[in-house]
Amino acid sequence: MSAAIDAIRLASTARLQGSASTVVFRVLLEALARPGRPLELPELAMDPRLPNALLLPLALADLGTSFWVHGLYDERERKLAADVVREATGARLAAPNVATFVVCLDGDPSVPSRVRIGSELAPEAGVKMAVQVENFATGAPISITGPGIAEAFITTVGLDRAFLKALRNRNQPPVGIDTWVFDRHHRVLALPRSTRIGVVDDVAREGVN
């Protein structure tokens, strides 16, 4: 089976029909309201070979938006993922510095510095980014504070120190990157641009407050 036909077949499982996109949207919104707290994703018909991080563009992208899929290690997976999103949503593939949605399949720390963060006059132009990780239990410990977090807490989100520092450096509200992290256990958590991320070796120096 050719890669193109494979993409079309997979896209038919990934297309969020009827209210499914609304249901995913509600979960993504809820995750933004409670930064760092994992939420269960709804049951969907999507082929299990596709990474859940694609749900961000699958639920929110359409003909009027653009996206980019980043993956350093598996070019075939990256290309297939991009074909599926394009096929299922009609969104166009664009360069990382202009795309509305970015999917990062591998936590490459160069990604946050390559995407757009908007400007003070147009903060809405900041990218919406999905990152695929294996497991929230791994990765560098971070402390998070900010809107939606009653008390600062320390957690891991499956991302390494370099990525988290790069993300933190790009987030200067109102500009920045709204990030959703998806694990392989059908869960999602959000790190909106308003969340202050303290990477723990820094936290140890500055103290958590």
Add this chain to the structure above:
Amino acid sequence: MGYVAARGGTEAIAAAEELVRRSRLNADASWLELDQLTERLRYLNDRVMGEGGLWAPQLAARAIRQAEGDVIEAAHLLRAHRSTLPRLCELIPADADELRPLRRIVPAFREVPGPQLLGRTLDYTGRLLDLGDEDQARAAAAAATAAAARHPEDDPAENAGATEPPFPERLLDVLRRTDLAVDRRRDDDPEPTDISQVAVRPGIGRSAVLSVMARAETGALVNLWYRNILGPDNHLHEVTLGEVRHGELPIRVRHPRTGNPVLLGHLRATEVEAIEDLDGADEDRTRFDVGYGLVAGHNERKAIAMANLDIALHRDHSDSGLEQSVLMTTDGLDASGFLEHLKLPHYVTFRSMIERKQAMRTDRARNERKGRRHHPAPVVTPAAEQAAVPAGEVTP
């Protein structure tokens, strides 16, 4: 504008929400089916689709039922729903000449190309509340419809309906042929502005202005039309309608793989061309100009207001603020949203207003005391009154 978010009273709000829901679903009356709205209240349904900006008869009917007949609320529900829908494809621009007329009149001219087709219109029905026996009337109407189905060629009511292609030429075509119309068509064909993506502000292109009017609240547009059918001389202008059409417009897309046009279906629309007599000092007085209106569904009042305002805006050269009124004040959701929010708690806003009043009063009393001490009450003459410094700025 900074408004303070309402907090507290959550239980009361939840109870009110539940009361609305329960009363709506459980009223002591037979349930309102969607086809009753789409078929029996078609003007209402069309209006909600037009103002909501989504052609979806069944969804509009649901919105009307959920909003319990509140038109703007229903349009709001529909437009909110629309905002959650993905854009699946771009339509091929529809050619208005392909509108299959269910009704077509040319009030300006008797002998036009193509028929004058009255169709289903309230224009000539008596405005008398029909208090007759409805059962009898419905039986008679059903019998007449059945008879007409047997002999459609003899039936005047049926023949007042749809016409088949070829589609009638427009009065505007005649005017152009006889060099009586200013030609403002352009070749560069700019992409239309999508007003659901771009905030419209004065100075934006005509496509955006037309889109705003097509989605405007009918009453707001009619009111604005009534206030503004003025020419450059500020006299009320007799406006003549060149075309009033209601019909079905074919909607096509390009097939994503073959690139061929594919017919998706039809939507009903009302189209109006308003002919304007040019008589301004800087205008070509030997010709007419034309304004254009096109709205979803059957809504002639709105389409006529739109066509008239389109030409009024062109003639106005942004001199009178009309453009601002059209763009910024005719959206039903916008206007009613702003108005309705006044019912939300404004406790903090109002308290700060009270405090400002009290502070001013305290300030004035203090200044008056100081004024009395330092400046014993002078005899005020007209000249002294003019020179008097405002009380708040008196210094010792």
